Amino acid sequence: MSHTLHRFGPEETFQNDFPFISRPAMKINSDGAAPKMRRVMEIALDHEPVNWGSLTTKQNLTMGFDREELLNKTEDNSPAMGCFDDRDKVVAVLKQLKEEDLGMSVVITGLRDKVEEMCHEAGLTPHSADLALGIFGATELLPEDETLCFTTMCGHAMLSAGLVRQIRKAVREGRMTPEEGAKILAKPCYCGIFNQTRAAMLLEQEKEANQKNEE
Amino acid sequence: MKVNQELCVGCGKCLPFCPQGAIHVENRKAYIDQDACVECGICVRQIECPRKAFYEPPEVNEWPRSVRKVFGDPTEKHQSTGVRGRGTEEVKTNDVTGRVKRGEIGFALEFGRPSIGTKVKDVEVVTIPLAERGIVFEPCNPLTSLLDTKTGIVHDDVREEKILSAIVEFAIPFERFEEIAGVVYEAAKHCTNTVFSWGLVVRYEEDGTIAAVPVLEKMGIHVPKNAKVNVGLGKPFCNE
Numbered sequence: 527m528s529h530t531l532h533r534f535g536p537e538e539t540f541q542n543d544f545p546f547i548s549r550p551a552m553k554i555n556s557d558g559a560a561p562k563m564r565r566v567m568e569i570a571l572d573h574e575p576v577n578w579g580s581l582t583t584k585q586n587l588t589m590g591f592d593r594e595e596l597l598n599k600t601e602d603n604s605p606a607m608g609c610f611d612d613r614d615k616v617v618a619v620l621k622q623l624k625e626e627d628l629g630m631s632v633v634i635t636g637l638r639d640k641v642e643e644m645c646h647e648a649g650l651t652p653h654s655a656d657l658a659l660g661i662f663g664a665t666e667l668l669p670e671d672e673t674l675c676f677t678t679m680c681g682h683a684m685l686s687a688g689l690v691r692q693i694r695k696a697v698r699e700g701r702m703t704p705e706e707g708a709k710i711l712a713k714p715c716y717c718g719i720f721n722q723t724r725a726a727m728l729l730e731q732e733k734e735a736n737q738k739n740e741e
Numbered sequence: 742m743k744v745n746q747e748l749c750v751g752c753g754k755c756l757p758f759c760p761q762g763a764i765h766v767e768n769r770k771a772y773i774d775q776d777a778c779v780e781c782g783i784c785v786r787q788i789e790c791p792r793k794a795f796y797e798p799p800e801v802n803e804w805p806r807s808v809r810k811v812f813g814d815p816t817e818k819h820q821s822t823g824v825r826g827r828g829t830e831e832v833k834t835n836d837v838t839g840r841v842k843r844g845e846i847g848f849a850l851e852f853g854r855p856s857i858g859t860k861v862k863d864v865e866v867v868t869i870p871l872a873e874r875g876i877v878f879e880p881c882n883p884l885t886s887l888l889d890t891k892t893g894i895v896h897d898d899v900r901e902e903k904i905l906s907a908i909v910e911f912a913i914p915f916e917r918f919e920e921i922a923g924v925v926y927e928a929a930k931h932c933t934n935t936v937f938s939w940g941l942v943v944r945y946e947e948d949g950t951i952a953a954v955p956v957l958e959k960m961g962i963h964v965p966k967n968a969k970v971n972v973g974l975g976k977p978f979c980n981e
């Protein structure tokens with residue numbers, strides 16, 4: 527599914543937001559893919575993603591996991607999923623994956639021109655893309671934009687608007703730091719595509735704007 | 742899901758966590774609105790209920806309620822629709838599968854997303870007009886098994902089931918893009934019960950451009966910059 531797509535928010539908030547997914551194609555190159563997928567995960571984890579996750583172990587980097595345990599549970603059809611907050615790290619991962627020629631598909635989500643530029647830097651030619659055209663229909667039913675910026679970082683919609691509002695309020699009122707808030711919000715996203723760095727930045731911005739309004 | 746009333750102490754700690762806002766407290770007991778619940782499992786897995794009062798009753802896995810879990814809980818693999826999960830591999834492995842080739846374009850209309858959820862029948866706002874135009878829905882997508890693919894009408898037994906989201910997925914020749922994008926754009930005006938997030942799966946041209954972008958701009962549809970890019974590392978590589 528299109529789960530890393532459809533992240534909502536102002537363009538400038540995606541400068542350091544790069545969800546990463548790799549997987550074999552079922553029935554084409556999935557037989558015996560486990561060691562290759564394991565290697566993809568090792569390479570990605572070596573480059574310090576901001577988050578990483580697994581639906582098999584129901585854990586993500588924010589909750590903490592045992593790297594070896596996660597790698598040992600890799601099966602032929604296991605996807606590798608996480609998020610980077612630094613374009614240079616993604617380029618380094620792509621370069622290494624190209625060099626090792628593992629043959630597993632990889633998708634990077636982000637601002638299209640930026641991702642294309644990163645591909646070229648790694649010596650890759652983008653093959654295809656899934657474009658997000660936006661939200662249609664009864665948009666008046668949606669939570670407010672400030673909340674959507676967070677809830678849409680979990681593509682499976684496991685993060686509730688209610689929890690986001692609670693954390694936003696706690697940070698605005700100084701009862702919690704943006705980083706602490708981001709960590710709580712990252713928890714429901716087992717795939718590990720929730721970007722805590724972006725979340726902390728959004729919480730910080732809201733807190734600062736709130737302080738200015740009060741002055 | 743359900744709350745064991747004997748265990749619940751009505752503390753309300755669980756209230757903010759449900760993505761559908763389906764939990765409420767009345768007379769110091771928590772209740773789950775069974776119509777609103779999409780069986781995503783967050784309450785059972787993640788809510789730190791001091792009494793561990795949430796549980797999955799057997800009817801969650803019985804047809805037709807079981808479709809809620811298929812489309813709502815990403816941690817489970819289900820067989821009730823005959824297909825696993827909520828969607829397909831779409832662009833993720835397109836460099837190997839060649840699902841969408843040059844000269845074609847893929848549509849992924851995810852109903853209920855973001856956050857709102859949808860009744861299965863609400864997809865008819867697009868599936869009926871698309872079926873009238875002969876669109877063939879992606880057979881590997883679990884939603885397709887819930888439709889009469891000739892008419893786009895949702896089967897009676899699952900019409901009223903509320904699910905977290907479901908993707909109307911299909912590919913067409915590029916020549917039909919303007920016509921079919923127009924149908925979807927028009928249908929969106931009649932989508933009054935929920936929302937859908939619209940994704941387009943496209944193949945890069947030899948020169949690195951995307952043919953759909955100028956067509957969308959001509960139609961007045963703004964193309965945001967967010968995209969999911971298949972970087973072309975898959976093997977065997979499909980260069981079509």
Ligand code: SF4
Nearest residue numbers: 749750752753755790
């Ligand atoms: S957290 Fe548990 S005990 Fe508290 S209201 Fe919710 S279900 Fe009841």
Ligand code: SF4
Nearest residue numbers: 759778779781782784
């Ligand atoms: S299963 Fe999901 S939708 Fe249903 S009550 Fe629990 S958290 Fe809410």
